[in-house]
Amino acid sequence: MTVTLSKIRKNASNILVYAVLSVLGILWVLPIAYLVYTAFRVTPSTGIINTLFPSGLRLGIGNFTRLFGDTMFSKWLANTLLVSVCSCALSTAFILMVSYALSRLRFRLRKPIMNILLVLGMFPGFMSMIAVYFILKAMGLTNSLLALILVYSGSAALSYYICKGFFDTVPRAMEEAAILDGASQPVVFWKIILPMAKPIIVYTVLTSFISPWCDFIFVNTIISDRDKYTVSLGLYKMINAEKNSFNDNFTVFCAGAFVVGGIIVSLFMSMQRYYVEGVTSGAVKG
Amino acid sequence: MGMKKRTGSKCGFFSEIVTAFRKGSAYTKLSFLVMGAGQLARGQIVKGVAYLLAELAFVGFMVFFGGYYIGHLFSGNLGTKLSGEIWNEELQIFEKIRGDNSFLILLYGVASLLLIALFIVVWVSNIKGSYQNDKKIAAGEKVTSFREDWNTLLNEKFHFPLLTLPFLGLLVFTVMPLVFMVLIAFTNYDYAHTPPGKLFDWVGFANFKTLFSLSGGTTGFAFVFLRVLAWTFIWAFFATFTNYFLGLVIALMINKKGIKLKMLWRTLFVLAIAVPQFVTLLLMQKILDGDGILNKILGTNILWLTDQRYLSLLPRVMIILVNIWIGVPYTLLMCSGILMNIPADYYEAARIDGASPARIFFNVTLPYMLHITTPYLITQFVGNINNFNVIWLLTGGGPVDNLHYGGGSQAQSTDLLVTWLYRLTTDRNPQYNVASVIGIVIFVISATLSLITYNKTSSAKREDAFQ
Numbered sequence: 001m002t003v004t005l006s007k008i009r010k011n012a013s014n015i016l017v018y019a020v021l022s023v024l025g026i027l028w029v030l031p032i033a034y035l036v037y038t039a040f041r042v043t044p045s046t047g048i049i050n051t052l053f054p055s056g057l058r059l060g061i062g063n064f065t066r067l068f069g070d071t072m073f074s075k076w077l078a079n080t081l082l083v084s085v086c087s088c089a090l091s092t093a094f095i096l097m098v099s100y101a102l103s104r105l106r107f108r109l110r111k112p113i114m115n116i117l118l119v120l121g122m123f124p125g126f127m128s129m130i131a132v133y134f135i136l137k138a139m140g141l142t143n144s145l146l147a148l149i150l151v152y153s154g155s156a157a158l159s160y161y162i163c164k165g166f167f168d169t170v171p172r173a174m175e176e177a178a179i180l181d182g183a184s185q186p187v188v189f190w191k192i193i194l195p196m197a198k199p200i201i202v203y204t205v206l207t208s209f210i211s212p213w214c215d216f217i218f219v220n221t222i223i224s225d226r227d228k229y230t231v232s233l234g235l236y237k238m239i240n241a242e243k244n245s246f247n248d249n250f251t252v253f254c255a256g257a258f259v260v261g262g263i264i265v266s267l268f269m270s271m272q273r274y275y276v277e278g279v280t281s282g283a284v285k286g
Numbered sequence: 287m288g289m290k291k292r293t294g295s296k297c298g299f300f301s302e303i304v305t306a307f308r309k310g311s312a313y314t315k316l317s318f319l320v321m322g323a324g325q326l327a328r329g330q331i332v333k334g335v336a337y338l339l340a341e342l343a344f345v346g347f348m349v350f351f352g353g354y355y356i357g358h359l360f361s362g363n364l365g366t367k368l369s370g371e372i373w374n375e376e377l378q379i380f381e382k383i384r385g386d387n388s389f390l391i392l393l394y395g396v397a398s399l400l401l402i403a404l405f406i407v408v409w410v411s412n413i414k415g416s417y418q419n420d421k422k423i424a425a426g427e428k429v430t431s432f433r434e435d436w437n438t439l440l441n442e443k444f445h446f447p448l449l450t451l452p453f454l455g456l457l458v459f460t461v462m463p464l465v466f467m468v469l470i471a472f473t474n475y476d477y478a479h480t481p482p483g484k485l486f487d488w489v490g491f492a493n494f495k496t497l498f499s500l501s502g503g504t505t506g507f508a509f510v511f512l513r514v515l516a517w518t519f520i521w522a523f524f525a526t527f528t529n530y531f532l533g534l535v536i537a538l539m540i541n542k543k544g545i546k547l548k549m550l551w552r553t554l555f556v557l558a559i560a561v562p563q564f565v566t567l568l569l570m571q572k573i574l575d576g577d578g579i580l581n582k583i584l585g586t587n588i589l590w591l592t593d594q595r596y597l598s599l600l601p602r603v604m605i606i607l608v609n610i611w612i613g614v615p616y617t618l619l620m621c622s623g624i625l626m627n628i629p630a631d632y633y634e635a636a637r638i639d640g641a642s643p644a645r646i647f648f649n650v651t652l653p654y655m656l657h658i659t660t661p662y663l664i665t666q667f668v669g670n671i672n673n674f675n676v677i678w679l680l681t682g683g684g685p686v687d688n689l690h691y692g693g694g695s696q697a698q699s700t701d702l703l704v705t706w707l708y709r710l711t712t713d714r715n716p717q718y719n720v721a722s723v724i725g726i727v728i729f730v731i732s733a734t735l736s737l738i739t740y741n742k743t744s745s746a747k748r749e750d751a752f753q
Contacts, residue, residue: 010544017539024536025554028611032557034579035569052579094452101448113449118740120460122732124672124704127725128463130711130718134393135463154459157452184437185444214562217674217708232564239568250572257565265560 035261039063039254063255073256075227076234079145083230084212086149091156091208092201098160100189103167104175121158126217133221147222148230152212166200167193202271209267213260231260303410306417314416321409324416328429337412344405352398359395364388364473365485388473389481396466400457471722477715493719497727507720510695515727517602518702521677522670524606525613526663532610533617534655538647540618541625552622558615567679570608574680592685598699601681605700609676620662621655628654664739668732674704683709703728 042062067073101107102114132151133142141147175188183191194201216232223229229237235256238249306314316323322337348356358365365386419429430438439446471493473479479486500508540551558566573580574590581587593600628651636646656663677683683701696713697706703724710721 014542014544017542017545021536021539021545021551025551028555028558028615031566031569031573031611032561034573035561035565052583094455097448098452101445105445105448107443107445110445118736119733120456120464122668122729122736123460123464124707124725124728124732126674126704126708126711127722127728128460128467131393131463131466132459134389135458138393150455151459154455157456158460184440186440189444210562214564216564217678232562236564236568239572253568257561257569261561261565264562265557268556268560 032261035254035257038251039258041251063251064259067252067255067259071234071238071252071256072227072229073231073234073259076229076231077259079228080212080230080232083145083148083152084209087152087212088205088209090149090153092204094153094156095160095163095204095208096194096197096201098157099163099167100193102160103164104189104193105185117158117160125155129218129221132218136222143223143225143228145228148212148219151218151222152208152215156208163197163200163204166197170196206267206271210264213264231256235260302417303413306413309420310413310417311420311423314413314420317413317416321412324412324419328419328423330415330419330429330432330435332432333415333435337408340405340408344401347401348398352394352401355391355394356398356402358386358391359399363487364391386485387481388475388479388486392469392473393466396462396469400462400465404457467722467725470718471726473719475719476717480716489719493723497720497723507695510697511724514697514701514703514706517700518671521602521606521702522667522673525609525670525673525676526667528606528610529613529617530659530663530666533614534621536614537618537621537625538651541622552618555615555618558611559619563612563675564679566612567608567675570611571680574604574608591681594685594687594699598685598687601685601700605676605680608680609673612676620659624655624658625651661739664735668735671702671731672704672728673702674708677702677705678708 040059040061040063042058042060098117102110136142136147136151139147141150170193175192178188178192212230212232214232216230216236219230219233220236223233226234235253238256239253307318311324313324313327317325320338321341322334324334325331325337326334365388367386422429472488472490473486474489474492475486478484496507497511498508500506536555539545540548545551571591572578575581576587576589576592578590580590589600590604591601632650632654633646636650641649677700681698681700683698683705685699687699696709696715696717698709701709707721707724707728710717710724
């Protein structure tokens with residue numbers, strides 16, 4: 001009796017969970033579905049946003065041809081790719097170097113440096129944005145992609161924390177053995193620690209690669225030439241520049257968002273295993 | 287990697303220099319003036335020349351550039367001479383113009399000060415190196431060769447090559463701007479004092495008084511500040527905990543025994559991460575617009591993001607709801623990772639004791655999760671205090687609510703401290719001085735919270751715990 005009763009109860013609770021998950025899942029997918037749907041919607045420009053199924057609705061890839069033909073999207077895409085590849089390489093190198101030094105090496109200023117980095121990280125980034133702009137201007141670098149690369153990777157050292165947390169968990173025995181065998185520190189760093197740190201490297205690469213695709217505040221301050229925009233600023237301006245730009249460009253905006261989203265999805269999909277491993281190993285430890 | 291012996295106390299830094307001067311050889315004494323002398327005399331050519339070049343470059347910089355700005359920085363005011371040719375110089379702030387430029391004096395002054403600090407470090411290491419040489423010679427040893435120095439740099443001092451470049455980046459793009467902006471808080475740099483046309487000057491704590499003294503009444507800065515501060519905290523609280531608990535609950539449901547297609551469910555939610563945040567936010571803003579698709583579908587006319595009634599209650603709630611949509615996938619990912627790691631014994635023991643699922647949740651799962659994720663929660667809280675994007679892209683800080691927010695303060699009803707700061711610096715009538723004070727306030731709040739986390743978890747003390 002009791003066995004069947006508990007079984008029924010278990011089934012009932014499972015059904016409830018399925019129901020709740022379905023409702024929530026739909027809620028989470030709907031906006032994305034709307035985005036994709038709009039991206040493939042080709043109708044006359046008016047009324048495009050406030051009618052879901054207008055009469056004479058046509059689906060097609062017209063928005064994408066407009067995106068790559070009429071706007072500078074392909075140029076923006078190339079800019080973003082350049083900036084994110086460069087800044088990602090620099091930031092990853094910086095973060096790995098700083099975390100390795102602070103985690104595995106022991107030197108006199110280690111603790112003070114960690115405290116200083118902690119304090120520096122607590123200032124809101126926007127506070128210094130104007131000053132950063134003028135510093136770049138003094139260097140003659142405003143309106144250039146190089147400036148973006150420098151800004152994105154210049155403060156990378158501040159986000160060393162997760163990576164250091166990972167390095168802290170790597171056993172010391174191996175590197176001690178290697179040092180006894182006469183290996184120098186660079187060899188230990190390169191040949192022993194880095195290969196073991198693959199998940200956290202992928203995590204760092206991924207996060208620093210993606211941030212230029214999402215930031216538009218700094219780009220907005222530093223870049224003013226249309227042909228130097230990154231995709232995020234380009235898309236933002238596409239629907240926020242003028243009063244009517246929204247109605248005219250919304251479908252094209254969605255097409256652009258679809259492309260950017262597609263790039264990020266494929267990146268995440270291919271690296272998801274490492275990403276989750278990286279998050280859980282470094283970010284949260286008692 | 288043995289323990290490094292600690293050299294002296296904190297004042298050891300200076301006493302070492304004094305000893306070097308008292309007991310050092312003539313070369314060491316000469317090194318105080320001519321850098322690299324102690325190295326060159328002992329045949330450490332590369333090192334010696336590097337020190338000498340560093341000194342020459344520094345002196346040159348100070349004579350031709352830095353000295354002027356440092357002099358102005360410490361003269362008690364930030365320039366006195368107004369530029370005479372404002373009208374044809376517009377926007378070209380960095381052209382040499384006749385008058386003083388308070389902005390450049392401050393910016394280049396700070397840059398020069400940082401350079402001096404760097405130089406002092408190099409100068410001290412030059413003296414110390416020379417004194418080391420003295421001691422080696424006195425003990426009858428040979429001074430280190432270039433090759434040996436190089437090897438030291440790659441082993442005992444490997445942190446030097448590792449840290450130099452990242453810290454240079456930090457210095458230029460974080461420290462310098464920050465020092466500059468903190469100093470701005472003590473000036474009257476605003477739209478009425480914008481170089482090169484006008485000058486600005488030190489005003490002491492006047493801006494802090496503006497922001498904190500309640501004399502301005504309900505539309506004064508102080509009152510507005512308290513309102514914005516209160517909303518910042520309310521927002522951060524709800525944003526953090528709604529995300530956390532909903533993420534946890536969904537993770538629990540997906541991880542529940544007997545639930546199939548776990549991967550599919552997880553992907554359904556995680557998909558939201560793939561869309562860049564600004565796209566989601568812009569999309570949501572358009573969906574929730576007065577003429578947006580949501581009102582069309584519901585057949586209503588609700589101003590989801592611009593309704594001013596009840597202290598703009600509706601926009602505030604909508605912001606938190608949209609934030610749930612954006613944030614839950616992240617907490618879901620994290621929570622499901624940790625949930626899988628809860629030792630099975632705990633559940634076994636609870637089940638043997640006959641605990642109900644609800645009791646297991648409140649007595650096993652939740653305490654374990656909270657214990658592990660407290661640091662994460664506090665970091666999230668601080669992150670939400672500074673969550674610029676969600677507010678800025680959804681409501682832009684609005685709706686404007688003239689009844690409660692004074693025109694001069696430029697604050698709007700859903701503004702957080704950061705968005706308010708941003709508006710104050712990018713508006714047509716910028717008030718950089720007040721913005722800087724707000725920045726300092728944000729810093730104090732985040733710093734206090736983060737220090738609590740840091741001490742509570744004291745992960746600094748236990749960094750070897752998992753090795």
